[in-house]
Amino acid sequence: MPTRRPTADEALLLDNQLCFALYSASLAMTKLYKPLLDELGLTYPQYLAMLVLWEGDGLMVSELGQRLSLDSGTLTPLLKRLESAGLVSRMRDVADERRVHVHLTPAGRKLKARAAKVPECVLAASQCSIPELLQLTAQVRRLRERLVA
Numbered sequence: 001m002p003t004r005r006p007t008a009d010e011a012l013l014l015d016n017q018l019c020f021a022l023y024s025a026s027l028a029m030t031k032l033y034k035p036l037l038d039e040l041g042l043t044y045p046q047y048l049a050m051l052v053l054w055e056g057d058g059l060m061v062s063e064l065g066q067r068l069s070l071d072s073g074t075l076t077p078l079l080k081r082l083e084s085a086g087l088v089s090r091m092r093d094v095a096d097e098r099r100v101h102v103h104l105t106p107a108g109r110k111l112k113a114r115a116a117k118v119p120e121c122v123l124a125a126s127q128c129s130i131p132e133l134l135q136l137t138a139q140v141r142r143l144r145e146r147l148v149a
Helices: 018-040 044-055 061-068 072-084 106-115 117-126 130-148
Strands: 088-092 100-104
Touching: 018 044, 018 106, 018 117, 044 061, 044 072, 044 100, 044 106, 061 072, 061 100, 072 088, 100 106, 106 117, 117 130
Parallel strands: none
Antiparallel strands: 088 100
């Protein structure tokens, strides 16, 4: 249903800013995740990398970076820390040494079972139904795609 265009003053109200709603929700989400991920010994970016690797082990660093929207300057130190923690190993491709594959170690695979409680905790804290969260996630993903395009 179409609504009227906000006045200039209304458009500048903090509570009318999509960017602030997303930013403050992100801060709240990070605060929610912190103790859950501390139990796993992961930072939030490390958790995201592990999620991608749990979906498909043995990805190239470049593929991992694409999935996470991270450049190699950010991703390389993150992977080094995961490797130091014994969760992943990095191996150069024998056919092309510029390509590096990231593999889960047995400890990295085992961590997935412990991480399984994280989504349930987020679902409970959100006080949303699963369909609501799926719809919200899809809307935010579409927004991101439009902004990037």
